[in-house]
Amino acid sequence: MAVAAGTALGIVVTTGLTLASPNLAAAAPLAATAIASVAAPDATVHTLRDIRVEAKSTLLAARVALTDADTITSDIAAAGLDIGITDTSVDTDDLTRAADRLAQLNIVPALLLPGLAADASSSTEKVAARVADLREHLDAAKAQKAAEEAAAAAAAAAAEAQRQAEAAAAALAAANTPEGAKATARAMAASQYGWGDGQFSCLESLWTKESHWDYQAYNKNGGATGIPQALPGNKMASAGADWQTNAATQIAWGLGYIAGSYGTPCAAWSHSQAVNWY
Structure with a gap:
């Protein structure tokens, strides 16, 4: 050891x-x-x-x-x-x-x-x-x-959504004026139906007579509503749920009605001149 x-x-x-x-x-x-x-x-x-x-x-x-x-x-x-x-x-x-x-x-x-x-x-x-x-x-x-x-991204997204909403509201407000409605109708008539300035001239005269292009127009005597004076007004729901507040929706319905019933705006205008309605 x-x-x-x-x-x-x-x-x-x-x-x-x-x-x-x-x-x-x-x-x-x-x-x-x-x-x-x-x-x-x-x-x-x-x-x-x-x-x-x-x-x-x-x-x-x-x-x-x-x-x-x-x-x-x-x-x-x-x-x-x-x-x-x-x-x-x-x-x-x-x-x-x-x-x-x-x-x-x-x-x-x-x-x-x-x-x-x-x-x-x-x-x-x-x-x-x-x-x-x-x-x-x-x-x-x-x-x-x-x-x-x-949080910053959410705030930015909210701000962008607000901006878009305001822009949409401004665009809608502009389109809902008589001049805005006319511009919308001219564009739709050309792109969807191939109607040029001649047909639009008839359309302008027709709807000036009917509503002065006022999307809030309402005929108390018969109940005709909107720019195209649809009777009853809720017919225009087929073109969009916002038919009461959106001139473009009313115009879309009105152009379709004219195309289906008369063929062209000028034909509808001639009928209106003859019998005072279309």
Whole structure:
């Protein structure tokens, strides 16, 4: 046993490594295990193998933590957001040194690995906690930015909808004037029926006589309604539900009525001149 103890201590001395006393203290129980291995060599071999496996696992966790630290630092810089923390750095000096020492596990005596692994594990936990804190703040800043952008987009959409509604209302108001109604009728007559200026001249005379191109015109005596003086007025619903408020809808119905009943506006105008209605 004296020889075994001397050998164990000799391994520590001849490595040439300078380690902190906590590491030596952590290795002390294992030194006793090594001495006892004279009686149970198989158990000791198994224990030392487990030590190295654990050390490798700890080293891997340390390297992952270092990578995460670099990643969060890069992510914060790329985001360009105020995450609510002035200092966004991650102090990895202790972990880097601990990982470098542990990386020599193939040449470091197994008796010293638990102490090195403990140092690395402690530093890993500190770095991981710092990374988690920064990540939480970054995610919160991103969520706030996303919410602000969504609110801005919603406001912009609402403003655009309002603009379009106002533009539509203005267009409708313009179209509902006598001149606007005439322009609409001229365009519809040409595009939908192929009626040119000659036919439109007849149409202009006809509907001037009937309603003066007033979409709100109403004949109290008979109930004829709108620019074409439909009787009853709700006939025009076949051209659109807005027949009471939209001159274009009334015109669309009126042109269809003329085409179906007389063929052309001039034929309808001739009939109106002859019998005073069409």
